[in-house]
Amino acid sequence: MTRKELFKNTLRKSVHAWKLINELPLSDDESLMLRHFMDQPGFLDLHWRMFVPAIKGQGTEEQKQKWLPLANKMQIIGCYAQTELGHGSNVQGLETTATFDPQTDQFILHSPTQTSSKWWPGGLGKVSTHAVIYARLITDGKDHGVHGFIVQLRNMDDHSPLPGITIGDIGVKFGNGAYNSMDNGFLMFDKFCIPRDQMLMRLSKVTREGKYVPSDVPRQLMYGTMVSVRQTIVSNASIAMARAVCIATRYSAVRRQFGSQNGGIETQVIDYKTQQNRLFPLLASAYAFRFVGEWLKWLYTDVTQRLEASDFATLPEAHACTAGLKSMTTSATSDGIEECRKLCGGHGYLWCSGLPELFAVYVPACTYEGDNVVLQLQVARFLMKTVSQLGSGKAPAGTTAYMGRAKHLLQCRSSIRKAEDWLNPAMVLETFEARALRMAVSCANNLSKFENQEQGFSELLADLVEAAIAHCQLIVVSKFIVKLEGEIKGKGVKNQLKNLCYIYALHLIHKHLGDFLSTNSITSEQASLANHQLRSLYTQVRPNAVALVDAFDYTDHYLGSVLGRYDGNVYPKLFEEALKDPLNDTVVPDGYHEYIRPLIKQHLRSARL
Ligand SMILES: CCCCCCCCCC/C=C\CCCCCCCC(=O)SCCNC(=O)CCNC(=O)[C@H](O)C(C)(C)COP(=O)(O)OP(=O)(O)OC[C@H]1O[C@@H](n2cnc3c(N)ncnc32)[C@H](O)[C@@H]1OP(=O)(O)O
């Protein structure tokens, strides 16, 4: 499809999905499932995941009563317009202004520079009638920082932009189809006026007289919509990873190379330890991210309930967990999808493998909802704060509770003696805790050598990110172990999950061996034992690998991959796909008479053939 066709077709699908949701009707969970199977980024994502939650989280009761019924019936379509051409990560650096005019009781929205143009918001370019706009609030010449406003963008009769608004699509993005189904947009305001009651005023207010009334709740609640989306992105990482792994695992069982004896069949590539060493940790990650996603959903629900009761104590941890896990799981999944492409050899590079499209559509997850490095630095700040409070009498809680055992974890030596000891959950956990704590403490010690903490932080950014990743990996490992300790129906299933849990943990040790050795969390002998155990786990997973990906229950239609077909009938179907290519419509290609024939004829003449 051309870009225009792709965009229009996605509009068609989105509107059809909305019709089904209402007609059947579908529950919230079923609607999410429908979105999952619609399988294309589109304006509904931003309307439901960001526009509506932003109003719910930041609007007053009156604002919710006014706007939510319209949004819930999709009589208005909204998006989330925060990022600007010049500022994305640095939200406090946004330039768009919203200046209160007491004479008209209105805010004047203005884009003072080119870099202040809104740039990137999904659904903004061509579809949305409304947006939640983030802009600097100015009253009486004073800048109160960034706040949210509900703004109508387009005329409800003919969809034209309202006077004072310039709006459009930002152009083609990475990949052929992928994210190009979405109208990520730009937007400029030229002194555009909105009524005062369209500032989202649950957190802070501007009175009729133009007085700014700051809120008595943390201003970070303004970032709540991002926290909610980051949490869902973790579960989505599991879905995308599982999809790539399903394709690569099934195909690895079909594909044979070398090893034929006396003219017999060749070896299935899934039997090579190198293939297993690349594939099975990704299979394990798909399960691990699913379980940590379930836990994060619980954490998010818990913090939401606490916030409603004005208990803000767990907000920093919820922010650190959603930011860190969003970052860690999306980076691992993007890398994992690419690894799966390589695991499928040359055929993985074919569009019909399903992997190129999956990669192209998935990889921006490392950037949207916060650049992955910027988000890990938020985790690092949280860790440094926690370390600095050790010994102050305030016991670390939640995911940093292990830091409360700092005295032990800083000096303990791993008691792993034989390979099977690596199947002991307590020993594995302690290894990850020791490594995470020691990396965090080492950063804190290095920071303390700087007179200026912020300067020290800048100097140590790379180490801080590594410490944050170590903490996030510990969370994933520990939540996998907790899952195994809970109710899992079926002993066989539990055994398989145990194998995957240890593959996940031991492979991380192997991959980040430098961290584990340099922090003395394990010795090089213990590292060899971990590798030994890992190989044995691969052997145990091998006979069940295909079943473990079949368990994701993805249909062939959803996978969209010739290589990942459930029936394994890969080669005939590759031919079928190839023959569908427009280049094969004719035997002699268009351009032959124009370019190839004159070239050949010229050579034939000069060679006197
Ligand atoms: C084959 C076909 C397949 C098809 C598949 C389809 C797949 C589709 C998948 C779809 C899935 C999902 C769809 C999602 C759609 C995504 C849309 C994307 C939308 C966006 O991107 S919206 C824009 C997002 N922008 C960002 O994330 C910006 C990142 N920056 C920030 O968040 C912040 O500015 C910051 C960097 C975190 C803050 O930095 P800074 O320290 O400068 O900030 P402040 O001074 O403002 O705050 C300091 C203080 O506050 C704490 N804090 C910061 N953020 C939060 C928070 N969210 N909650 C609580 N607390 C927070 C911070 O820690 C500081 O605390 P301290 O003072 O140190 O105690």
Ligand SMILES: Cc1cc2nc3c(=O)[nH]c(=O)nc-3n(C[C@H](O)[C@H](O)[C@H](O)COP(=O)(O)OP(=O)(O)OC[C@H]3O[C@@H](n4cnc5c(N)ncnc54)[C@H](O)[C@@H]3O)c2cc1C
């Ligand atoms: C597909 C897609 C959809 C999007 N949808 C929306 C949307 O609906 N609404 C919306 O408002 N926005 C949206 N965005 C924008 C997105 O949220 C931002 O792109 C994102 O937050 C990253 O910000 P940036 O582009 O400014 O990156 P930058 O911050 O410019 O990052 C560039 C580089 O600088 C590094 N860097 C930046 N700051 C630091 C630091 N302090 N320390 C160390 N390194 C740093 C980063 O790691 C990165 O390597 C979307 C983006 C994409 C790609």
